Amino acid sequence: MPKAKVTFADVDVTLTVPAGTRLIEVSEKVGAGITYGCREGECATCLTKVVSGAEHLAAPSVLEDQVLKDSFAPRGHRLACQAQVLGGEIVVKPA
Amino acid sequence: MVSSSSRAIEIAPGIHWVGAFDSDLRSFDLILRTANGTSYNAYTVRGETGVAVIDTVKESFAGDFFARLESVCNYGEITTVVVNHLEPDHSGALPELLRRAPQAEVCLSIRAPLMLKALLRSAETMPRGFRTVTTGDSVDLGGRTLAFLHTPYLHWPDTQCTYLGELGILFSGDVFGCHFCDPRLFNDRVGDFRFSFEYYYGHIMRPFRTHVAKALDLIEPLDLSIVAPAHGPVLRHGPRDYIKRYRELATARLINEAGGEKTLLVFYLSAYGNTRRMADAVRAGAETVDGLRVSLYDLEGVEPSSFVDLIEEADGFALGSPTINGDGVKPVWDLLSSLTAIGVTGKLGAAFGSYGWSGEAVEMIEHRLRGLKFRVPVSGLKVKLAPTDAELTQCRDFGRQLAETLTRPVSLND
Ligand SMILES: Cc1cc2nc3c(=O)[nH]c(=O)nc-3n(C[C@H](O)[C@H](O)[C@H](O)COP(=O)(O)O)c2cc1C
Ligand code: FES
Numbered sequence: 001m002p003k004a005k006v007t008f009a010d011v012d013v014t015l016t017v018p019a020g021t022r023l024i025e026v027s028e029k030v031g032a033g034i035t036y037g038c039r040e041g042e043c044a045t046c047l048t049k050v051v052s053g054a055e056h057l058a059a060p061s062v063l064e065d066q067v068l069k070d071s072f073a074p075r076g077h078r079l080a081c082q083a084q085v086l087g088g089e090i091v092v093k094p095a
Numbered sequence: 096m097v098s099s100s101s102r103a104i105e106i107a108p109g110i111h112w113v114g115a116f117d118s119d120l121r122s123f124d125l126i127l128r129t130a131n132g133t134s135y136n137a138y139t140v141r142g143e144t145g146v147a148v149i150d151t152v153k154e155s156f157a158g159d160f161f162a163r164l165e166s167v168c169n170y171g172e173i174t175t176v177v178v179n180h181l182e183p184d185h186s187g188a189l190p191e192l193l194r195r196a197p198q199a200e201v202c203l204s205i206r207a208p209l210m211l212k213a214l215l216r217s218a219e220t221m222p223r224g225f226r227t228v229t230t231g232d233s234v235d236l237g238g239r240t241l242a243f244l245h246t247p248y249l250h251w252p253d254t255q256c257t258y259l260g261e262l263g264i265l266f267s268g269d270v271f272g273c274h275f276c277d278p279r280l281f282n283d284r285v286g287d288f289r290f291s292f293e294y295y296y297g298h299i300m301r302p303f304r305t306h307v308a309k310a311l312d313l314i315e316p317l318d319l320s321i322v323a324p325a326h327g328p329v330l331r332h333g334p335r336d337y338i339k340r341y342r343e344l345a346t347a348r349l350i351n352e353a354g355g356e357k358t359l360l361v362f363y364l365s366a367y368g369n370t371r372r373m374a375d376a377v378r379a380g381a382e383t384v385d386g387l388r389v390s391l392y393d394l395e396g397v398e399p400s401s402f403v404d405l406i407e408e409a410d411g412f413a414l415g416s417p418t419i420n421g422d423g424v425k426p427v428w429d430l431l432s433s434l435t436a437i438g439v440t441g442k443l444g445a446a447f448g449s450y451g452w453s454g455e456a457v458e459m460i461e462h463r464l465r466g467l468k469f470r471v472p473v474s475g476l477k478v479k480l481a482p483t484d485a486e487l488t489q490c491r492d493f494g495r496q497l498a499e500t501l502t503r504p505v506s507l508n509d
């Protein structure tokens with residue numbers, strides 16, 4: 001199975017995960033500072049800055065896009081409860 | 096002399112305090128008490144081309160705020176309203192301020208708009224001119240520049256600080272604040288308020304220790320002559336002392352003592368010694384793994400809240416409780432409900448215990464641990480009444496698994 005390398009820059013932890021993993025599935029385990037609310041892509045509490053490797057995340061769904069827009073998220077931000085890794089190297093940190 | 100007249104107080108040339116004193120307040124946010132009330136500190140900054148208002152006050156003190164504000168500017172002069180924090184003790188007069196100064200541009204953090212919408216839910220609509228700002232953004236008021244620092248979770252997602260570089264003034268929001276009410280306002284005039292400063296940190300900021308540390312990384316390099324927080328004294332005498340104190344409070348304390356080892360705490364309660372024997376075995380199993388320091392404590396020995404400090408510094412903890420009347424025992428819940436005072440996300444948690452017939456305690460504790468955002472990678476261990484030798488071996492295995500999980504890098508399967 002393809003793997004991706006995800007770095008949580010705020011705690012400086014990198015781990016290798018299978019493609020398809022959502023950021024939420026690992027960020028709490030490593031103690032990263034991303035905070036979750038609804039865990040369902042509605043509240044934008046988990047807003048996360050993609051420092052690099054944005055192209056290695058699955059494109060946001062229409063719903064995620066809408067929530068990002070409604071919350072006036074700057075470019076390069078994603079919802080960690082939604083964003084799925086595809087491969088390559090990705091660096092993220094809490095917004 | 097103590098004066099609480101409704102006049103603005105100048106804190107630097109062209110910079111005024113326009114907040115309010117609330118000397119009757121005794122309990123704040125349900126979690127803090129105060130000895131003499133608090134102040135809601137709002138400020139104005141006058142430049143050559145505009146006036147900025149930084150924060151407002153609790154709604155019931157809007158009258159004092161507007162009276163003070165009117166003593167230093169006209170509403171028409173206000174070009175900028177900075178919202179460092181949306182909690183109602185600072186945003187209470189915001190809707191009315193925006194009605195009176197509709198031309199003002201509202202500057203708030205990138206996390207704030209959705210929260211502002213929810214706060215204004217009923218009557219008000221979102222302000223027309225608002226701008227989300229983050230570190231690197233600034234507002235020019237003509238000879239006075241407000242630069243923004245993105246400092247989330249101090250103590251809400253939306254919090255930020257605002258820095259006036261020309262005068263070295265940091266408008267810090269709740270950070271460096273305290274619930275202390277004294278109209279003499281300045282830290283060199285109000286007397287000793289350290290108890291209140293420390294208490295405020297302990298109850299409001301401590302759960303966000305890692306966010307505090309990141310904010311300090313942004314704040315420490317600044318030239319500072321005054322720190323102007325949103326509550327309590329304005330820190331103009333030795334402002335750096337308060338920043339240093341925050342750094343001390345936000346820094347992990349076991350770094351030297353633990354010398355790079357991981358720390359696992361084992362807590363237990365035991366009426367007849369069964370859960371205690373399990374705890375001893377859990378410890379023995381964990382101790383077979385290198386790079387880990389294990390400590391064992393009886394929860395009956397001390398007030399559970401005393402263990403909060405230990406857990407804050409530890410990498411993981413295992414909690415042993417018998418099942419009594421279908422539940423874990425009260426000191427367990429007392430301990431767990433004391434943990435909101437610290438940050439625990441990502442620490443390892445585990446539960447074990449002896450039971451007689453139904454054995455609910457272990458699952459209930461695990462459920463609560465997960466709710467508190469511990470990771471609980473090793474499933475809990477239950478033993479019916481007295482542990483047999485085989486069951487004590489299971490307890491040692493359980494301890495060893497916890498230790499191994501702590502000493503190897505976190506993986507997806509944890
Ligand atoms: C000190 C403090 C901490 C808070 N922490 C959280 C939190 O962790 N998660 C959350 O969803 N809301 C949090 N809130 C927001 C409150 O739940 C929110 O303001 C709520 O509307 C208050 O309801 P009340 O008016 O009934 O007190 C916190 C509020 C305060 C004052
Ligand atoms: S946690 Fe609510 S949107 Fe991600």
Ligand SMILES: [Fe+2]
Pocket residue numbers: 180182250269
């Ligand atoms: Fe607050």
Ligand SMILES: [Fe+2]
Pocket residue numbers: 182184185269325326
């Ligand atoms: Fe406050």
